[in-house]
Amino acid sequence: MSLLSIGLILLIVFVGQILHATVGFGDALLAMPLLTLIVGVRTATPLVALLATTATTLILWQSWREIDMGSAWRLVAASLPGIPVGVWLVRYAPEAWVIGGLGLLVLGFALYSLFQPMLPQVQSRIWVIPAGFLAGVLGAAYNTNGPPVILYGTLRRWTAPQFRATLQGFFFPSGLLILTSHGLGGLWNREVFTLYAYCLPVALIAVWLGSRLNQRIPAQRFTRLIYGILVVLGSILIAQSVGLF
Numbered sequence: 001m002s003l004l005s006i007g008l009i010l011l012i013v014f015v016g017q018i019l020h021a022t023v024g025f026g027d028a029l030l031a032m033p034l035l036t037l038i039v040g041v042r043t044a045t046p047l048v049a050l051l052a053t054t055a056t057t058l059i060l061w062q063s064w065r066e067i068d069m070g071s072a073w074r075l076v077a078a079s080l081p082g083i084p085v086g087v088w089l090v091r092y093a094p095e096a097w098v099i100g101g102l103g104l105l106v107l108g109f110a111l112y113s114l115f116q117p118m119l120p121q122v123q124s125r126i127w128v129i130p131a132g133f134l135a136g137v138l139g140a141a142y143n144t145n146g147p148p149v150i151l152y153g154t155l156r157r158w159t160a161p162q163f164r165a166t167l168q169g170f171f172f173p174s175g176l177l178i179l180t181s182h183g184l185g186g187l188w189n190r191e192v193f194t195l196y197a198y199c200l201p202v203a204l205i206a207v208w209l210g211s212r213l214n215q216r217i218p219a220q221r222f223t224r225l226i227y228g229i230l231v232v233l234g235s236i237l238i239a240q241s242v243g244l245f
Contacts, residue, residue: 005038006198013051013199014206020055021210023226024167025146027052029106029233032143033240043195046179046187048143050196053175055207060168062211071128071156072169075149078132079139079174086140087181098141100241106147107234113154113227122155139174140181146171150226160214 012034016027028048035044060067089098131152139145149170153163182188 001039008038009035009195010199010202014202017051017055017203017206018210018213019229020052021059021207022213023229024059024163024165024214025150025171026229026233027055028143029146029237033236039191039195042187043191045143046182046192047195047199049175049178049182050192051199051203052143052171053179054200055203056168056171056175058204058207059211060165060172065165067162067165067169069169071125071153072166074125074128075132075135075152075170076173078129079136079145079170082133082136082138083140083177083181086137086142089137089141096241099237102138102142102144102147103234103237103239103241105234106230107238109147109151110227110230110234114224114231121157122152127152127155135170135174139178143178145174147230150230154226 012031016031019025019030020027031048031051032044035048038044039047131148134148135145138148146167149167153166158166
């Protein structure tokens with residue numbers, strides 16, 4: 001692998017992990033399509049999962065007191081039936097359909113949120129079931145378990161610290177399950193762990209910087225930042241799906 005390729009990988013990881021540490025999500029949605037172009041999906045998938053779980057562990061250690069434990073564990077439980085569905089999608093469904101559908105969902109939600117700032121507040125916890133299930137499906141398939149949980153947290157009116165911490169409370173156990181499935185599926189190899197070793201110092205610095213940024217973002221700006229990021233990420237997914245057709 002050339003030095004240019006390694007440099008691009010480190011840059012992608014750095015930006016993705018700053019995003020993750022700042023707002024609590026987005027690293028996989030940003031990194032997966034970009035890293036796939038450089039190293040291929042069979043290397044990008046386990047690499048992103050390893051880095052995401054590492055970052056999640058660090059963020060969770062710093063902010064565990066802010067977690068809505070009830071929501072986090074309900075989301076984890078609801079995601080379990082979705083994991084085998086995600087595995088089935090990887091094996092049998094056209095990848096472009098799944099990625100394109102996710103991109104449309106993310107982009108549509110973000111645009112609606114930007115133009116309709118007073119979203120309805122969800123009181124019933126019953127919505128944790130479809131949110132968790134969809135997160136399990138998308139996480140097992142493409143490491144993109146964030147959008148359904150983000151939608152649920154936004155409609156539940158989580159505060160910025162609660163939002164970031166509760167996402168990690170969900171991502172950590174679900175990430176361990178995804179890592180286990182990757183290991184059992186034979187996706188771990190020398191190239192993956194070599195790249196992980198290269199990326200780890202960069203990821204640690206990015207998490208530190210992102211954690212500082214998170215503490216300095218006002219609540220209203222934080223919410224609008226989330227919607228803006230989702231517009232970009234949804235557009236990336238749609239563009240990727242068009243390229244796959």
